[in-house]
Amino acid sequence: MSEAQSEIRKGLVGVVADVSSVSKVMPETNSLTYRGYPVQDLAENCAFEEVAYLLWNGELPNASQLAEFRREEASQRVLTPALLEVIRAFPHDAHPMDAIRTAVSFLGMEDPETADVSEPATRRKAMRLLAKIPTAIAAAHRASKGLDAIAPDPSLTFAENFFHLVFGKVPQPEVVKAFDVSLTLYAEHGFNASTFTARTITSTGADLHGAVVGGIAALKGPLHGGANEAVMHMLSEIGDPSRAVEWLQSRFDHRALVMGFGHRVYKNGDSRVPTMTKYAERMAEVVGDRRWMEMSRLLAAEMLEKKNIHPNLDFPAGPAYHLMGFDIPLFTPIFVASRITGWAAHVIEQAVDNRLIRPLSQYTGAAQRAVPPMSQRG
Numbered sequence: 001m002s003e004a005q006s007e008i009r010k011g012l013v014g015v016v017a018d019v020s021s022v023s024k025v026m027p028e029t030n031s032l033t034y035r036g037y038p039v040q041d042l043a044e045n046c047a048f049e050e051v052a053y054l055l056w057n058g059e060l061p062n063a064s065q066l067a068e069f070r071r072e073e074a075s076q077r078v079l080t081p082a083l084l085e086v087i088r089a090f091p092h093d094a095h096p097m098d099a100i101r102t103a104v105s106f107l108g109m110e111d112p113e114t115a116d117v118s119e120p121a122t123r124r125k126a127m128r129l130l131a132k133i134p135t136a137i138a139a140a141h142r143a144s145k146g147l148d149a150i151a152p153d154p155s156l157t158f159a160e161n162f163f164h165l166v167f168g169k170v171p172q173p174e175v176v177k178a179f180d181v182s183l184t185l186y187a188e189h190g191f192n193a194s195t196f197t198a199r200t201i202t203s204t205g206a207d208l209h210g211a212v213v214g215g216i217a218a219l220k221g222p223l224h225g226g227a228n229e230a231v232m233h234m235l236s237e238i239g240d241p242s243r244a245v246e247w248l249q250s251r252f253d254h255r256a257l258v259m260g261f262g263h264r265v266y267k268n269g270d271s272r273v274p275t276m277t278k279y280a281e282r283m284a285e286v287v288g289d290r291r292w293m294e295m296s297r298l299l300a301a302e303m304l305e306k307k308n309i310h311p312n313l314d315f316p317a318g319p320a321y322h323l324m325g326f327d328i329p330l331f332t333p334i335f336v337a338s339r340i341t342g343w344a345a346h347v348i349e350q351a352v353d354n355r356l357i358r359p360l361s362q363y364t365g366a367a368q369r370a371v372p373p374m375s376q377r378g
């Protein structure tokens, strides 16, 4: 097909760009499977490490495979003194997404196998990134508050260790479980913008660290992963359930976006929202603060009634992370700590059966013309 004949699908809406066996997003049933397993069942019954293993290997681990995966991940968590020094030198007001993007770039320069894009090397690098990203996120966050980094604890699970790295302590099991559930729900979602970015970078023959840096940059945007932070800013601005409906009306009046609502693929509800909402409600009970979930309930009901638009995963994840005690700028980096699993699975899949990703554009600029001499330019 020539450029002139081709149909333009702005935003690649509805375009099937390749095959994938990692996950299946099914808007017709509001459902999602990872390697065939319903995501809500994985969230309830499996630890995040099991889900990471599943995404990378196609099957759930048995007990000894899981123990080995956990041992390997826990053994790779420590950062070099050089990276810790670089993190301490980051501007203290830098956004943690910029900090983790830069830290992953640095990890790429330190990794002994950076340039090796073979599948075995990519798998080893993915494990190192999975293990080190939480350490880097927490170190940068603590440095921004003038606090020293906390050394990772290899005896803790992935979820427990994240709390340990940020706060220096592990909360009660209900809180850890809610966090672990959120990691599973955030792990993978087909050809979303950040994953497609990572696949595009991989398609040029570039390495995993480059693909992940690009993925992080794409995820930061408020139309994608950045929405979980925007949701909490929105709820904080509303402040009280009694103001929710009036506040929403003012957004409608200004034809403004309401963060945490809408989705490119799901038009009748995001598969992950019921599970995340259940655990966010649980957090509200544990903390004894019902305000945010009450506000969320009112906003969701009103959005559905007035606009017929459903919430996406970022909507319940925002207040859930707030109730777990995390500062708002950590919300999207937490998404990174989880989505590295999906990104790496897609990078491996892309590289194994690669073709350069390179669509066309339809030119709408000036007609061809002669270059005028300087004296004739306006």
Ligand SMILES: CC(=O)SCCNC(=O)CCNC(=O)[C@H](O)C(C)(C)COP(=O)(O)OP(=O)(O)OC[C@H]1O[C@@H](n2cnc3c(N)ncnc32)[C@H](O)[C@@H]1OP(=O)(O)O
Pocket (backbone or CB within 6 Å): 011, 222, 223, 224, 225, 227, 256, 257, 258, 259, 260, 261, 262, 263, 264, 265, 309, 312, 313, 314
């Ligand atoms: C983990 C994730 O990344 S999930 C997504 C997180 N992002 C957000 O929550 C940001 C807010 N949401 C949005 O901006 C959008 O819904 C997106 C970017 C997620 C999807 O965008 P699209 O697929 O292009 O949405 P689409 O154009 O089909 O929307 C249809 C209509 O609903 C409106 N709409 C969609 N989402 C919203 C929203 N959050 N608030 C208000 N109106 C909305 C659109 O303006 C459009 O209205 P129109 O037909 O009058 O122009």
Ligand SMILES: O=C([O-])CC(=O)C(=O)O
Pocket (backbone or CB within 6 Å): 186, 188, 189, 190, 191, 192, 193, 224, 264, 265, 312, 313
């Ligand atoms: O699929 C998308 O477009 C966005 C999303 O929900 C995700 O990446 O989890």
